[in-house]
Amino acid sequence: MKVPGISLLVFLACTASISALSTLPSGTLVVSKSPSPGQYESIMKAVKALSTTSTAKQTIYIKKGEYKEQVVIPLLRSPLSIYGETSTPLTYKGNTVNIKHSAGQSDGFNNDQTGTLRVLTPNFSLYNVNVYNQKGKGTQAVALSAQKENQGYYGVSIIGYQDTLLAQKGAQFYAKSYIEGAVDFMFGDARAVFYDCDIGVSAGGGYVLANGRNTSDLTSLFLVDKCRIHAAEKHSVEEKTVYLGRPWGTHSTALVQRTDLGKIINPKGWSEWSKTDQHTDNAILAELDNTGEGASGERASFAKKLRSYVPFETVLGPSYRDWVDSAYVAS
Template sequence: MWSVLTFVTLLATGLAAPLNKRASRTSPPSGCLSVGSGFTYSTIQAAVNKLSKTSTSSQCIWINQGTYKEQVSLEGFKGPLVLYGYTSDTSSYTGNKVTITHNLSQASGATNDGSATLRVEVGNVKVYNINVVNSYGKGSQAVAVSAQGDKTGFYGVSFKGFQDTLLADNGAQVYAKCYIEGATDFIFGQKAAAWFDRSDIRVVAGGFYITANGRDSSSNPSYYVINKSTVAAASGQSVTAGSYYLGRPWRNYSRVVFQNSNLSNVINAAGWKSWSDSDPRTDHVSYGEYGNTGAGASGTRASFSKKLGSAVSISTVLGSGYTSWVDTSYLS
């Protein structure tokens, strides 16, 4: 039987840590603004607008369960910011009860960033257990999340869209135990160094490409590494075997690695694709694979891709100081 001292010690440890596996977060953490039915703010943006733009101290918002039909923009903050979604299980996205949804697209005159349901325009942001959806569907670029800030982390977050779901665009970023769904170029961006860990990447019918990294020079730090993740058809979707590619180069120094991941038969035997037949953009790409399994991990890969001799380390992508800002309790 546990002693009172042991119980108190464990409780204190749990309160100090960002994540206890399968722990719940069904009420606002101390000091957080609260959003939703029965709480202070009715919309997420209203709570965001009440945060200090001058403070360098950490600020946080907790969101009660429900669906929020709005566009949320995080801009101009000088200190760290955390968004928490209501959940009975913080350890992954599967227990998420908060959804932010919007349906803006480039066809409406918006930029990629401007179309995003959640626009993260600053660094030092952590997002936990929230579903983010751009419901526009086929026909135009329509972003769920635009991540523009350095030292940004998404933990147990679900991203859903069709074309251009996740704009991982600037700075060092981490996506851990997340769900990412789309059809065309749905993990894309130009300058971000992004580490995807233990995440479920799901494709829908009607698309062809998972990543479209836009690294445009040898000095550009952009690097996408998908580590210990899964790639398969989304639930309920009939996706033709071999119809998807791991990536194509938005710019000709594109750099992406899939490693130690399970790739289903939706992945084409060539693995990777040129931008187009008339404009291949493959002369300086760095596309690699290591230790992947599943039906989609085999085949004669594209000549401009490589089989790596070892896995890429997280410090190679995010830098040696990543533990100072990444919630490592979510990492594999």
């Protein structure tokens, strides 16, 4: 099926205790539950110690522990990288740093304000940290609010229920990470790639992706590539009750390719936004070469099939190699 007005259509039819850093750069701010002199006992105290005027790259290293706080990264002039202590840098499975907070729209906040980790600066990287919004069912409650361009998330876990991950603006890259939720839990207006991630669904009846693009130009796009979408561990999810996504915006664009889809996925694959406000006329919700029990079945009439794989540069732009960590991308 041909859809006019978008260039994208050419594609349609280590040691026991380490981090991704080998050594800590000079000037690294260290966070610890038992801080030594010169270290910080909370993540926000380290964040407040960052320079907002320097253009030299800054680094925070977080030692093992549970940090019950909301973390807000302000606008900086420099790149910033935050590393969590881990035994397995290239995956989330050995992470030892947990940031936990509970806030939802039912508390009087907007989506961004509910975020456990709110990143308001570009040129940001996060490694091997688990981020939780513990508000639970019944309200929108963001774990990660990613608000600027050129942000990379590597070996992280992002866990909530509804609206877990707000990928809101610019080019963003998520690799070898874990994202969990039940309702519209990967949403926003960014140009985001999710690569080699485990996506866990904690309840049936919901939707994974909710891209918010509302214009005909390609300002927003979600690409899920070589991921795995299954029921979250220790959660019972009925077969065929979960949709890959629904169009939050009138021109919503979400693509899923080379991904393993579990039996929880409904054969239609995709849903309209609502019965009265469908948003399907200009939406591009497409797949190619997915596998698993959830990859079969007659897809929704408005769903499309990619003609070829969509490369990262289509989503992130031609200069993405300048800021994406190549260690997390297969050669």
